[in-house]
Amino acid sequence: MAQLVFGYFAGVIAVTAMLVVALRNPVYSVLCLLIMFFHVAGLYVTLHAEFLAAVQLIVYAGAILVLYLFVVMLLNAKQDDRYHRQWRVAGFVCVPLLLELLVLFAGGKMEPSPLFSADQAGPGTDNARAIGLTLFSTYLFPFEVASLILLVAMIGAIVLAKRDIGGSGA
């Protein structure tokens, strides 16, 4: 069963990764990357990294991919027939979500505290709690540096994408 789940996720990840490179339409590439992110999140769930799976879905599939789609549609807004057959994309997104849900439920029943709990966070804690305890104790300084990186990136993106840079103000 574990091999079957891994084989499914790995196969879809490999195929969609190649499709991202091979397809000519950037919108299709972005949608293939979306499918790949969902399946990578499923792989994280099978590796008992549930918090990372959720972060992967929220940050990658929710924020980064939407940004890509914005830019793709902003730059070349051609009127092709590129919105056909969206149900296949929807199916490829829904199937890993369903599998992740099943694996989560099954894992919750069979192994209550499988890993990362005995030595690092005390018994009976889950993955998100263990990651939080590690992140805010051992890796506190890199966490602060990450916030600085995000601030710099935000300012840089605003400055770079502003329309009249150096026109009237600076």
Add this chain to the structure above:
Amino acid sequence: MTIPITYYLILSAVVFLTGVVGVLIRRNIIAILLSVELMLNATNINFVAFSRYLEDLGGQVFVFFALTVAAAEVAVGLAIIIALHRSKESINLEDFKLLKW
């Protein structure tokens, strides 16, 4: 623990090589950024697999930081692409040869 870590390494290598090939052969800047995302995800799979098999949470925390850097990279990269498109009306890499000799 039934799946050996070699399989994860092979999958990660395949995805990473796909990303490298994408960076090398594509001419669309957005496709190149997508290939960079592929490579980042390949390293993330590696981190999580080793974090599971070595039973150390540091790998998952590093994936967290890699996500942060990826988000910053995407924001700045897409802003650069918008600025380039505004100045040259193109997102084809071969149109940008200002720094080529």
